[in-house]
Amino acid sequence: xxxxxxxxxxxxxxxxxVVGLVVLxxxxxxxxxxxxxxxxxxxxxxxxxxxxREAPTLWSGLLQTLYACLLGFTASVVGGLVLxxxxxxxxWAYQGIYPYVLMLKMMPVIVLAPIIIIWFxxxxxxITVITFLICxxxxxxxxxxxxxxxxxxxxxxxxxxxxxQRQKMLYLRxxxxxxxxxxxxxxxxxxxxxxxxxxxxxxxxxxxxxxGLGFVVVIFSSQLKVPALFAAAFTACAIGFLFVGLVNLLxxxxxxxxxxxxxxxxx
Amino acid sequence: xxxxxxxxxSQTQPPLIELRGVEKCFDGETRILDGIDLSLPRGEFLALIxxxxxxxxxxxxxxxxxxxxxxxxxxxxxxxxxxxxxKLGFVFQDANLLPWMNIVDNVALPLKLMGVATExxxxxxxxxxxxxxxxxxxxRYPRELSGGMRMRVSIARALATDPEILLLDEPxxxxxxxxxxxxxxxxxxxRERQGWTGVFxxxxxxxxxxxxxxxxxxxxxxxxLHALIDVDLPxxxxxxxxxxxxxxxxxxxxxxxxxxxxx
Numbered sequence: 001x002x003x004x005x006x007x008x009x010x011x012x013x014x015x016x017x018v019v020g021l022v023v024l025x026x027x028x029x030x031x032x033x034x035x036x037x038x039x040x041x042x043x044x045x046x047x048x049x050x051x052x053r054e055a056p057t058l059w060s061g062l063l064q065t066l067y068a069c070l071l072g073f074t075a076s077v078v079g080g081l082v083l084x085x086x087x088x089x090x091x092w093a094y095q096g097i098y099p100y101v102l103m104l105k106m107m108p109v110i111v112l113a114p115i116i117i118i119w120f121x122x123x124x125x126x127i128t129v130i131t132f133l134i135c136x137x138x139x140x141x142x143x144x145x146x147x148x149x150x151x152x153x154x155x156x157x158x159x160x161x162x163x164x165q166r167q168k169m170l171y172l173r174x175x176x177x178x179x180x181x182x183x184x185x186x187x188x189x190x191x192x193x194x195x196x197x198x199x200x201x202x203x204x205x206x207x208x209x210x211x212g213l214g215f216v217v218v219i220f221s222s223q224l225k226v227p228a229l230f231a232a233a234f235t236a237c238a239i240g241f242l243f244v245g246l247v248n249l250l251x252x253x254x255x256x257x258x259x260x261x262x263x264x265x266x267x
Numbered sequence: 268x269x270x271x272x273x274x275x276x277s278q279t280q281p282p283l284i285e286l287r288g289v290e291k292c293f294d295g296e297t298r299i300l301d302g303i304d305l306s307l308p309r310g311e312f313l314a315l316i317x318x319x320x321x322x323x324x325x326x327x328x329x330x331x332x333x334x335x336x337x338x339x340x341x342x343x344x345x346x347x348x349x350x351x352x353x354k355l356g357f358v359f360q361d362a363n364l365l366p367w368m369n370i371v372d373n374v375a376l377p378l379k380l381m382g383v384a385t386e387x388x389x390x391x392x393x394x395x396x397x398x399x400x401x402x403x404x405x406x407r408y409p410r411e412l413s414g415g416m417r418m419r420v421s422i423a424r425a426l427a428t429d430p431e432i433l434l435l436d437e438p439x440x441x442x443x444x445x446x447x448x449x450x451x452x453x454x455x456x457x458r459e460r461q462g463w464t465g466v467f468x469x470x471x472x473x474x475x476x477x478x479x480x481x482x483x484x485x486x487x488x489x490x491x492l493h494a495l496i497d498v499d500l501p502x503x504x505x506x507x508x509x510x511x512x513x514x515x516x517x518x519x520x521x522x523x524x525x526x527x528x529x530x
Contacts, residue, residue, distance in 0.1 A: 154363060159333055160333065257408050259366070
């Protein structure tokens with residue numbers, strides 16, 4: 001991977017630019033020559049125009065959704081970590097609790113959403129819970145796996161020095177599980193906007209600055225504002241990039257000095 | 268023959284490590300070790316050698332309290348092996364360092380686990396790393412070091428708690444011969460200075476002869492004590508020792524004994 005991205009830096013910009021231009025050309029060709037109507041596929045410049053017109057709505061939706069993402073993601077990380085440590089702390093905890101975690105995961109969020117709204121009401125609390133339900137599982141599954149698969153020799157090292165369970169957890173199992181945790185975190189980060197947007201469509205508040213991107217999308221689609229819908233899609237995409245980027249940065253910071261996955265980054 | 272007080276086994280004190288009729292079975296049936304009797308006075312450095320599968324490493328882990336004997340008794344420092352953990356250093360195969368810690372933190376880890384204050388343990392870790400000539404690489408991580416350097420970190424870590432007993436499980440098995448020889452010499456110097464009692468597992472006859480004051484040759488299936496050979500070479504030993512005729516004679520003797528295991 002490292003060698004693939006090594007080439008000179010202008011190449012890393014050139015190829016995406018070339019592909020982007022080709023896609024744009026095909027897009028315009030489709031719209032102009034095949035006469036595809038705007039409510040099916042708007043021309044790119046129309047998306048920009050309508051996006052600019054709806055900018056205040058999109059912007060406040062973006063902020064609201066970002067806020068929901070942040071809450072939902074944080075809940076997933078904290079909840080996921082606590083649950084993982086609990087699951088990994090003893091065999092009975094794992095065997096006793098994990099099936100129910102799986103069960104929760106298997107229940108489609110679409111089915112749970114009405115129940116959640118009855119419990120937490122319309123608004124940010126329900127959206128956070130929905131985001132949590134969509135994001136926590138990859139964190140739990142990966143982190144638990146990491147906590148449970150500690151190198152046997154390192155485990156013996158701790159035994160030679162009569163380490164307590166707590167010391168083993170803090171200095172051995174948690175650090176050893178970090179690469180697994182970040183794998184889960186990357187998946188969760190990509191799922192976060194999905195959770196927040198979906199939560200918004202079912203539990204969002206429609207009024208003014210309370211409306212997240214999901215709600216904005218519902219309104220645009222009911223008004224058949226197709227170019228604005230496309231603009232909303234690109235806006236939502238930015239949230240995904242932001243979260244995944246932040247997690248990648250965090251992962252790099254925590255792992256690059258010692259983990260083999262960053263071996264290519266030296267020098 | 269021995270001319271160093273630090274390494275001369277004392278005959279009057281009770282043995283520091285004592286094994287009586289030790290038997291070890293896995294899964295309740297496969298017998299790995301049978302009827303092992305060994306007695307190590309303070310200052311002795313014992314090599315365990317034998318064919319693969321003779322239970323050398325198992326024996327070492329029993330002494331370290333990492334495994335429990337099926338029958339027989341093991342006394343380390345006057346008590347059960349697990350009670351001797353504060354007095355024990357263990358050098359694992361392949362260095363066995365924590366990859367997410369730099370080498371100072373790795374060496375300080377045993378002290379951290381024992382509850383030594385941060386300042387004190389860093390000071391000790393620095394001393395230990397300087398002792399094994401790694402004072403220039405303090406902020407490095409294990410993956411940034413060569414195999415030989417990693418092994419030196421591992422030894423420094425085992426010695427950080429100032430142990431009375433040092434156990435080494437095929438510590439240099441993965442290294443090339445040059446590195447191995449120079450590490451053997453370093454280990455010899457450290458022993459002169461710190462005077463611990465040691466047990467180590469090795470596949471190399473010349474390493475066993477070079478380092479130890481006594482060699483236990485084990486036979487396999489199940490592992491039994493085949494021969495106990497005194498190494499008659501003066502301490503301190505150094506690179507010159509390997510050129511001595513008596514060294515080669517000892518190597519030949521031990522090799523012969525090792526071969527007779529199969530007869």
